[in-house]
Each structure stands twice: as C-alpha cells, then as structure tokens.
Amino acid sequence: DQQVKQNSPSLSVQEGRISILNCDYTNSMFDYFLWYKKYPAEGPTFLISISSIKDKNEDGRFTVFLNKSAKHLSLHIVPSQPGDSAVYFCAASARNNYQLIWGAGTKLIIKP
C-alpha cells in the first residue's frame, strides 16, 4: 500500500531549463509535505516543505506546489544546474504523527 508515489524513476533535463518532479499521495490525513535531495552514499538533505494550508512555497530556485484536491505535489527547479543531479524524494506526514511516509524517489539527471 504505497501512500506516497513518485511514478517517474528518472528524469533527464537540459541544464538551464526547468525540472519538474511529481509526487502523488493517497492519504487525505497528510498535512505536511517535504522534498529531500540525496546523493549516492549520503543521507538525504532537506530541500523544501509545504503545509497543507498553503498551495505554494518558494525558496530560491526551488518551488513546491500542492494541489490538495488532486492529492498531488510537484517540485520545480529553475534554472536546473549540474549540481542538481541527484535522487529526489517526496515525503509526507499526518497531523500529530511522527512518521514520515516516503516515495521511492526520482533520479534527476541534468545534461550539459
């Protein structure tokens, strides 16, 4: 029972263009969503989060959009840079629950 799904195992984007990573969830109790970036043999690094009371959150080149009716969120990276090549994980938690539920990740490859 995958409550958080990242349906694209990989994504290839030209340097300087926009990268859009997608995430779908099934649990309507989720109220906090996060994106993490992970390089091989390292721990995930927190990128950006969004609460369910918002539909957009920006931090520099990174913007997360939340569509609650569709149970969908996306991460936009503009412009994409070579250092953005990594695996990106979407995660979610429900109110008053310590547990983060993770997607399987999307490998982003930025082409020069």
Added chain:
Amino acid sequence: DGGITQSPKYLFRKEGQNVTLSCEQNLNHDAMYWYRQDPGQGLRLIYYSQIVNDFQKGDIAEGYSVSREKKESFPLTVTSAQKNPTAFYLCASNDRWKGNQPQHFGDGTRLSIL
C-alpha cells in the same frame, strides 16, 4: 558545527552475529529515527524515539532493537533474527515540539553480509 554522525560507514555481518550501528547528534533534538533504504525504494521506518528512555516500533522493527539512554545517542542493533539485513541504514533527528520540522539525516551505514 552541529549534525548527525553515523558510524561505521561500512559494516559487514557474519551469519548469526548481532551488529550495532552508532548514531550521535549534537543538534539538541528530542526525536530520533532509524530508517532502512533498499535499492529503488523509499525509506522505511524501523524505530523512533521521541524522548530519552522511550522508543516506538516503526513499520519494519522485526529483527532490530534500539536503546535511548542519552538524548544525543540512538544506537541500532541488527540482530541475527533479521534475515535480510543488507541495506543502507539512515539515522535522523528533529525537534517535534516546535511543530512540523524537517528531519535531518546522517550519512548512513551500509551493512552487508559476509
């Protein structure tokens, strides 16, 4: 320079052996977590601890044990009962008393079977 330190980076286990993975944090966080990552999958929660001397099972606790005797430390023991221990193990922490807070991670321990 605050952070989470996991050791060792690589660990090998013989059949029937228990091994312990170390996790230390100097972020003054109350909550700590252990995850397991397998290839092509998301992180799965093994155990978590909200406060010293208290911990709770996650989704895949069978074959693992933990202790939380100090705020800074949350060691994970992979017991011989865990039949498929080969994986990448990640420790995390956050301060949940401040509401929604992201978890911060160590660099992981890769465990393999000899």
